[in-house]
Amino acid sequence: MCGTCGCGEGETRIEGAGLHPRAGHEHAVLTAHAHPHAPEQGRRLAVEQDILARNDRYAAENRRWLEDRGVFCVNLVSSPGAGKTRLLEQTIAALRERVPMAVIEGDQHTNLDAERIRASGVRAVQINTGRGCHLDAHMVGHALERLRPFEDGLLLIENVGNLVCPAAFDLGEAHKVVILSVTEGEDKPLKYPDMFHAASLMLLNKIDLLPHVEFDVDRCIGYARRVNPTLGVMQVSAASGEGLAAWTDWLLAGLAAVRARRERDIERLRRRIAELEARLAGQA
Numbered sequence: 001m002c003g004t005c006g007c008g009e010g011e012t013r014i015e016g017a018g019l020h021p022r023a024g025h026e027h028a029v030l031t032a033h034a035h036p037h038a039p040e041q042g043r044r045l046a047v048e049q050d051i052l053a054r055n056d057r058y059a060a061e062n063r064r065w066l067e068d069r070g071v072f073c074v075n076l077v078s079s080p081g082a083g084k085t086r087l088l089e090q091t092i093a094a095l096r097e098r099v100p101m102a103v104i105e106g107d108q109h110t111n112l113d114a115e116r117i118r119a120s121g122v123r124a125v126q127i128n129t130g131r132g133c134h135l136d137a138h139m140v141g142h143a144l145e146r147l148r149p150f151e152d153g154l155l156l157i158e159n160v161g162n163l164v165c166p167a168a169f170d171l172g173e174a175h176k177v178v179i180l181s182v183t184e185g186e187d188k189p190l191k192y193p194d195m196f197h198a199a200s201l202m203l204l205n206k207i208d209l210l211p212h213v214e215f216d217v218d219r220c221i222g223y224a225r226r227v228n229p230t231l232g233v234m235q236v237s238a239a240s241g242e243g244l245a246a247w248t249d250w251l252l253a254g255l256a257a258v259r260a261r262r263e264r265d266i267e268r269l270r271r272r273i274a275e276l277e278a279r280l281a282g283q284a
Contacts, residue, residue: 013127013128013130014125014126014127014128014139014142014143014146052168052169054138055136055137055138055169055170056137056170058136058137058138058140058141058172059137059169059170059171059172060172061137061141061172062137062140062141062144062171062172063172063173065141065144065172066144066149066155066172066174067258067261067262068262069149069151069152069262070151070152070153070258070259070262071149071150071151071152071153071154071155071258072153072154072155072174072251072254072255072257072258073154073155073156073157073171073172073173073174074154074155074156074157074173074174074175074176074177074251074254075157075159075166075171075173075175075176075177076088076156076157076158076159076177076179077159077162077163077166077167077176077177077178077179077195077199078159078161078163078178078179078180078181079161079162079163079181079184079188080161080162081161081181081183082161082179082180082181082184082205083179083181083205083206083238084158084161084179085113085116085117085158086238086239087179087203087205087236087238088103088117088120088156088158089116089117089120089238090238090241090244091156091244091247091248091251092117092120092121092122093120094244094245094248095154095248095251095252096120096121096122098252099152099153099154099252099255100149100150100151100152100153100154101122101150101153101154101155101156102122102123102124102147102149102150102153102154102155102156103117103122103123103124103125103155103156103157103158104124104125104127104135104140104143104144104147104155104156104157104158105117105124105125105126105127105158106126106127106129106134106135106139106157106158106159106160107126107127107128107129107160107161108128108129108130108131108132108133108160109128109130110126110128111126111128113126113158114126123147123149124147125143125146125147127139127140127143129160132160133160133162133164133165134159134160134162134165134166134169135157135159135160135166135169135171136169136171137169137170137171137172140157140171140172141172152255152259152262153255154251154255157171157173159171163178163188163192163195164192164194164195166195167192167194167195167197167198168194168198174254174258175199175200175201175254176195176198176199176200177199177200177201177202177203178195178196178199178201178202178203179202179203179205180202180203180204180205180220180224181205181206182204182205182206182207182209182210182213182215182217183206183209183213183215185215186215186216186217186219186220186223187220187223188220188223189202189220189223189224189226189227190223190226190227193227196224196227196228196231197227197228199228199231200231200232201231201232201233201234201250202221202224202231202232202233202234203234203235203236203247204217204220204221204233204234204235204236205236205237205238206237206238206239207235207236207237207242207243208237208239208240208242217235221233232250234246234247234250
């Protein structure tokens with residue numbers, strides 16, 4: 001995990017500006033990863049467990065913030081070059097007139113992807129991680145402060161291209177969606193099982209290239225389901241548009257479920273307030 005991956009301490013930037021802690025928010029620098037140099041495996045394990053425990057606390061805070069506002073958040077993960085950004089652009093083109101949308105972009109350097117997303121017509125914040133190999137919940141929490149996604153909308157997070165460390169870090173999302181390109185090889189789910197186990201859905205991307213590459217779709221899906229028997233699978237092409245309707249329908253269904261849950265919570269709160277008001281009126 002990140003105990004030995006070389007993530008850079010204090011290098012995270014959001015839109016070119018340094019991170020600033022929330023009020024009452026301890027600034028535990030998760031990007032530093034407190035890399036141990038002692039050889040003891042037990043010490044390294046303890047550090048990694050502490051990192052993940054702190055991350056999970058921030059993730060829970062992000063999740064509550066998103067759920068309270070009816071935001072359906074998806075964390076897109078893949079290796080570099082799998083087509084995440086192009087898929088995002090096509091997703092935005094299909095949905096921006098139907099639902100409010102916002103994007104958090106994660107890369108080690110540059111604002112190129114955020115600029116592409118803004119050109120698609122939605123708000124985007126870029127997180128640059130320096131030598132860091134993934135986003136964490138603390139970074140995303142600060143990005144949310146700047147981005148302020150619309151209520152009852154979609155938040156799409158494009159994680160740093162990496163099939164290893166992002167699997168371990170909850171960002172507060174509703175689902176991880178792993179994108180695998182047919183140009184990568186069908187054995188990726190077996191080589192990087194943690195990522196495919198953590199994901200709810202696999203998008204098999206660039207299927208328009210299948211006639212030109214050696215890729216066994218059935219074998220790849222079989223490997224993925226061996227790792228995660230409940231993993232959903234969709235075959236898509238950001239270039240041709242094939243399969244994108246099923247993907248956008250999946251997003252809309254997730255958003256509808258979040259909205260419905262929020263409405264139920266609001267209605268329960270209204271009933272509780274009415275009960276308390278009636279009780280107070282009876283005591284007057």
